[in-house]
Amino acid sequence: MGRTNDSVLREFVLTGLSAHPELQTVFFVLVLCMYLMILLGNGVLISVIICDSHLHTPMYFFLCNLSFLDICYTSSSVPLILDSFLTVRKRVSFSGCMVQMFLSFAMGATECILLGMMALDRYMAICYPLRYPVIMRKSAYVPMAAGSWAAGIVDSVVQTTLAMQLPFCADNVINHFVCEILAILKLACADISINVISMAGSNLIVLVIPLLVISISYIFIVATILRIPSTEGKRKAFSTCSAHLTVVIVFFVTIFFMYAKPKSKSSGGTDNQDIIEALISLLYGVMTPMLNPLIYSLRNKDVKIAVRNMLRRKNFSDGI
16 A cells, blocks of 8 residues: 555556547647637626626626636646647646646536526525525625535545545556546556445535436426416516526536446447547537537626627727
């Protein structure tokens, strides 16, 4: 037990799409464009929410956290992904790999919990509109967001620490674009039962419970909306949570495919399966953060008005 991972394995090799060099340039341009759109879209959304006092409400506070999360998540992995497209076999130090894995896992876990908190906020707004300003005060929604960050970071600390304790022998080739935890666990030359059990517990806390909270919240939301007598009232009520529901569907469909069933180390997988899983992970890691600001901008009248006002103020200041 005195032997550390650093004395056995000092680096990992990311294969990415090295087996398909004809695709690397295409994916490099595609991912780079998507990353720039993520930075621009989420950056604009954060700026609009901070600058417009009309958006200083719990819903937009959570949305600001979500946009910041998306920037942090992609920034922890996309530069490594882009570098892997330019290098035949990208080498990453053991410590660097663990840091990147910790950051990505922490941001992903935090986002799961934050989406659950946002569902609770929409539930209170739709089902208890008169009591909403009293219940969802700053003393309530700030700790909710802070708790989401804390839970995601603690969960990532646990999973990363357990992974670092595993012995990694000769095989250091990761069939992935980044240091993804399931791909790392496949390389361990020891029993990973504890890691699998821990991942199952993590799935319960950061995937299943938030999804249950979201599902139950929307059952009550839909029931409340259906009791609204006017069609216009129903439409207005549903429009306040339709963007969040769209983001939830996109996010959880991809993340559940990747993490709902942790896989133990086995030799039955094929390289093609690994590449497919890596591409789906890439879709989850880049596509969802890119879509979030578009969904909230296109489906939210207040955000569109705030963006137009910000652009008018900028044009006016430029003209002076």
